[in-house]
Amino acid sequence: MRRAAVPVLVSALALTAAACGKAGDDDSDSGSSSDNKSIGLLLPDSVTARYEQFDKPFFEAKVKELCDDCTVSYNNAGADAAKQAQQVSTMVTKGVKVIVISAQDSAAIKSSIQAAVDKGVKVIAYDRLAQGPVSAYVSFDNVKVGELQGEALLTALGDKATTKSKVVMINGDDADPNAAQFKEGAHKALDGKVDIAYEQSGLWKDSTAAEKMSAAITQLGKKNIAGVYSANDGMAGGIATTLKGAGISGIPLTGQDAELAGIQRIVAGTQSSTVYKAFKPEADAAAQLAVNLLEGKDIKSLATQTLTSGSGDKVPSQLLTPVSVTVDNIKDTVIKDKLYTVEQICTAEYAAACKKAGLQ
Template identity: 65%
Template structure:
């Protein structure tokens, strides 16, 4: 397990770290009074370290050059994240951007931070407790996009008799419940969900669950697999291949490996949630809260958490991605360089998809 180290960072778009410490700003206010904390939930979901962290840090720095940014990752451990919140409070952060590992379990920590005068922004996952704002995507709609993409990939085989294996995310993540609800909205009545389990956002767990589904249902009786994200889809794709099963498979997050699986035909779809607008909206809200400014221009709607708290929110719209629109979405937005996607193993698939 990685040891999460909280350190004050001078963050650029490439997340270069400066030495820990404090310096005075031009206004004479100490950097400790202009400190923003960022806590992310895990390393397993590749997007957090690769995209969210540098994008949030870079935008904060552009809006507030003399702000100090403190960072830590829970590495999938809710107890560690609770301690990280306490550490951030002790450091004197004024605003805390929180991607919750356990959105329910972190509630007491959110309350503790707020009691100490810290403004908390729930990032990507709706942490319970008295947060000041929430920034994410319309997650139920994401699930609907996944379910619809699965039906479209199945084509004429999408009938009530068709058997679907459904591998959901971690129940500790409130987004997982929303993805699941949206997917069921799209799938129920159109196909039969013959096997449904949580994959805990882990490729190894998802693989094990699918192997169990194959043993229970029989390889010839599986017509499609819903995977709540690309990370789990990687383990599922391997399990399906080993069992000589070729059926539509969904995903989410537009991970590089997921994009490559779509090109090679091992995965049929993903959901692209552009990282930049989510990260930058969060950074803007954080700086506004730090300066005591109104956030309604950015947080232009409201959302209600699982604990019944209604807060200002920014909810963005995701896009379903298949091989047909990969070029006009993920590639166009330069989420990855073509050279990263089109390695020798995927060169011919890239050429067939018009990616060069």
């Protein structure tokens, strides 16, 4: 993918009205999970808006569409790796046959996955490639996500994209294997073109990212920062607040996940870009893999690639294509795909900016 060409997703995202359980609930079922058609869904946190708002209801709806007598048990780890390990154990005890898991800590969950597989449970890694003997993995091309972020930052910098321009880089949590891939892709785009003068992990937390941004300003001087790479929109929110508090405006700031708040910041000009990873196709793909494994069907036609996890396991994988979003293509991406409506984006606070951006 290149800066100048942003593909338009053709699959419409129709928001479902499926109810979302509270983050960290010990048990949120769409039916009994003790029969032989039970699927577990374990998501990592509720801080990242996508999981409860989109991934969970989309996954549940697709499973129901594919298998009307299948049941889904759901848990959210609440950003607690130990809690997620216990949730895996509980799912196995309940008799769940397939577990779809987005690992809070990809290495820490390895033993839990091994224990589940030893009991005959199939495990699918969702969005994050967990270690251990997983049967399949579905996500996006995460190195490309980082490349898109880096390229978008360079585009926003324009003629200021020089080897003397100081860029702050706030990466994700090292416990998440995706974070390393985003970082790899971003460095691939940025290295040799700008000066990455300050680089730290923001742990996927807005508060931590804000603290790191404040430290970067102290170290580099607010007049010497040309742009900021943030690995996701949640952290970008904390960074944007710090930049505003320091009196810094008009510099590029990246993101990822196309969160509503991130899209609104792009409209307002306090964030320059995000990366849209369409949640419905990802959740649908995971649901199809889960149902196929549950019913003993082949998944080779679905998981056509092979990736090696941190534990050295070769994992059949299905990778989807991410899309860069700027103010120029909001209409053709998140609005066209019905992720958000114009009304949701263009609240009273953003009405003037939306009009300027051509959204109203």
